[in-house]
Amino acid sequence: MLLHIPEVFTKAEVKALRQTLDAGPWADGNMTSGHQSASAKKNQQLPEDSPQAREVSALVVQALNANPMFVSAALPHTIFPPLFNRYEGGGEFGTHVDNAIRQRGEHRIRSDLSATLFLSEPEDYDGGELIIEEMYGAQSIKLPAGDLVLYPSKSLHRVTPVTRGARVSSFMWLQSLIRDDADRESLFRLDVAIQRVNLDKGPKDAAVIELTGVYHNLLRRWSEV
Numbered sequence: 001m002l003l004h005i006p007e008v009f010t011k012a013e014v015k016a017l018r019q020t021l022d023a024g025p026w027a028d029g030n031m032t033s034g035h036q037s038a039s040a041k042k043n044q045q046l047p048e049d050s051p052q053a054r055e056v057s058a059l060v061v062q063a064l065n066a067n068p069m070f071v072s073a074a075l076p077h078t079i080f081p082p083l084f085n086r087y088e089g090g091g092e093f094g095t096h097v098d099n100a101i102r103q104r105g106e107h108r109i110r111s112d113l114s115a116t117l118f119l120s121e122p123e124d125y126d127g128g129e130l131i132i133e134e135m136y137g138a139q140s141i142k143l144p145a146g147d148l149v150l151y152p153s154k155s156l157h158r159v160t161p162v163t164r165g166a167r168v169s170s171f172m173w174l175q176s177l178i179r180d181d182a183d184r185e186s187l188f189r190l191d192v193a194i195q196r197v198n199l200d201k202g203p204k205d206a207a208v209i210e211l212t213g214v215y216h217n218l219l220r221r222w223s224e225v
């Protein structure tokens, strides 16, 4: 499932984050690539240990953990520290699949989900669409600054050349409590449905209580903690 999560950050927050990021020591983007994706990648990244990357990375994780739609859809186990990239002057990222395992120091995660948080407004650059190949065909994603797209790490994806302006974003991987995409999507849809019934009938309604029990019992069966 591919999910658009609006307004992870407000416009004012994006502006402040961008001020920090833009002052950082941007470098060639091939520092986090696997062998195949390195040949496909033409962009810049902030070194993960730079103070700017560390500061904004922590804010991104904090905002995501406080975002109910993100938590419900991703059911995060561990979010690998978000990174930052910039494409300009024809920069692009050819078709690739993300590495299955990410390691930093002694932390190792399996990448179940990938996400891009857009930090440039779409009208400020041409190109830079994130094209994700899904079962039903390719989806082209270009979101307002502050919005995020969440997608299964197993999907082939690419970023089209940026021919005007610059596209700055935060990109990240996470391990989910639920490894299987279909199981995770079912839990998300069940949660959304429970919230709707809850709004309609209130939290003491027998159906809401029963369905909430089913949600937690499925989570208990399927989660890896």
Ligand SMILES: O=C(O)CCC(=O)C(=O)O
Pocket: 085, 093, 098, 116, 130, 157, 159, 169, 171
């Ligand atoms: O820039 C993006 O939106 C995606 C980046 C990406 O696919 C990657 O770094 O693996």
Ligand SMILES: [Fe+2]
Pocket: 096, 097, 098, 114, 157
């Ligand atoms: Fe990727």
